[in-house]
Amino acid sequence: MPSEKLPRVSWLGLGNIGQAVCKNLANYGTTNGPVVVWNRTHQKAADLAAESERFAAVADLTDAVSSTDIVCLCLIDDAAVAEVLETVTRETDVKGKLFVDFSTVHPDTAAAQADTLKSHGAEYLASPIFGGVPLAIERLITIVLAGSSQAIDKFAPFTDGVICKSTIVLADEPCRQASLLKLIGNFIRFSTIEVLCEASVLSEKLGMGQETLCKFVEALIPGPAAGQLRMLNSGSYHREPKPMIPISMAVKENAHLNDLAQRNGVKLKTLETVTHHTNNVTANRGPDANLLAIYGSIREESGLPFEN
Numbered sequence: 397m398p399s400e401k402l403p404r405v406s407w408l409g410l411g412n413i414g415q416a417v418c419k420n421l422a423n424y425g426t427t428n429g430p431v432v433v434w435n436r437t438h439q440k441a442a443d444l445a446a447e448s449e450r451f452a453a454v455a456d457l458t459d460a461v462s463s464t465d466i467v468c469l470c471l472i473d474d475a476a477v478a479e480v481l482e483t484v485t486r487e488t489d490v491k492g493k494l495f496v497d498f499s500t501v502h503p504d505t506a507a508a509q510a511d512t513l514k515s516h517g518a519e520y521l522a523s524p525i526f527g528g529v530p531l532a533i534e535r536l537i538t539i540v541l542a543g544s545s546q547a548i549d550k551f552a553p554f555t556d557g558v559i560c561k562s563t564i565v566l567a568d569e570p571c572r573q574a575s576l577l578k579l580i581g582n583f584i585r586f587s588t589i590e591v592l593c594e595a596s597v598l599s600e601k602l603g604m605g606q607e608t609l610c611k612f613v614e615a616l617i618p619g620p621a622a623g624q625l626r627m628l629n630s631g632s633y634h635r636e637p638k639p640m641i642p643i644s645m646a647v648k649e650n651a652h653l654n655d656l657a658q659r660n661g662v663k664l665k666t667l668e669t670v671t672h673h674t675n676n677v678t679a680n681r682g683p684d685a686n687l688l689a690i691y692g693s694i695r696e697e698s699g700l701p702f703e704n
């Protein structure tokens with residue numbers, strides 16, 4: 397394809413996972429010119445551009461958007477997404493542009509952003525990510541894409557084999573469905589971690605070695621659950637100074653899910669338990685503690701030390 401027919405792409409938000417996915421998009425995707433990168437703290441964008449000519453750093457948010465056709469976002473939360481898109485739609489002509497949002501947000505936020513951008517003649521794809529930073533670096537994440545099939549087709553060349561292992565495509569479904577799947581999917585993942593933590597504590601209290609429990613998990617529920625149990629046993633939850641998944645991310649998602657459950661009359665007892673432990677960790681260890689520190693909290697409730 398002649399290069400002028402290729403889309404010009406920008407990336408807003410170079411946090412832990414944003415930067416990993418952006419690098420893969422630039423290194424393995426085919427774009428018209430360098431990927432234009434913008435970050436609230438400009439130094440991160442400048443550092444990336446200094447690393448490789450596949451990136452061009454801009455300090456002004458509106459320059460990133462006005463100079464490109466596809467605008468990817470990966471921001472901390474709903475408020476950041478709303479703030480950035482409010483600035484963009486107020487100060488730039490976004491007509492004809494496609495916004496692809498990798499941030500984890502409440503389904504209502506995704507729906508509101510899709511509507512606002514539509515009213516300005518632009519399109520929005522909700523594109524939440526399943527998988528953490530190590531998987532993102534290796535292009536082994538799964539993404540969910542919801543929005544019009546036309547918009548999905550435009551972004552498809554940057555998905556499987558470029559930034560991710562697989563894509564759950566929700567073509568012509570409302571954007572909110574992707575956010576909802578992300579929240580429900582992580583509810584399943586967090587609940588699995590909760591059960592693994594409780595089973596580990598029980599095993600330890602009853603004098604059954606962790607290796608024995610690992611053998612069971614690896615034989616009967618291999619894959620992510622076995623990997624999580626190994627992580628718990630490694631003690632990384634209290635050793636790593638800067639976790640890749642801070643407890644604040646789980647708190648944000650639990651709050652979104654609790655809101656949806658309450659508004660729709662659904663009782664989620666397991667979510668209550670997970671929320672109790674994530675809140676404990678936040679209160680005692682701060683919002684930057686490791687998500688897996690809920691293991692320490694569950695240990696303490698059973699009379700074991702926080703550290704394993």
Ligand SMILES: NC(=O)c1ccc[n+]([C@@H]2O[C@H](COP(=O)([O-])OP(=O)(O)OC[C@H]3O[C@@H](n4cnc5c(N)ncnc54)[C@H](OP(=O)(O)O)[C@@H]3O)[C@@H](O)[C@H]2O)c1
Nearest residue numbers: 409410411412413414436437471472476499500525528529
């Ligand atoms: N980390 C994971 O394993 C993971 C996995 C799946 C999904 N996610 C989701 O992906 C998103 C990004 O996660 P991350 O790990 O990259 O987070 P992160 O490392 O904390 O980075 C957050 C990013 O948001 C920017 N930001 C924060 N507030 C802002 C504001 N008001 N205006 C503009 N930019 C703002 C930050 O800019 P500064 O650099 O200036 O602070 C930074 O670029 C989140 O929604 C998260 O839930 C993360």
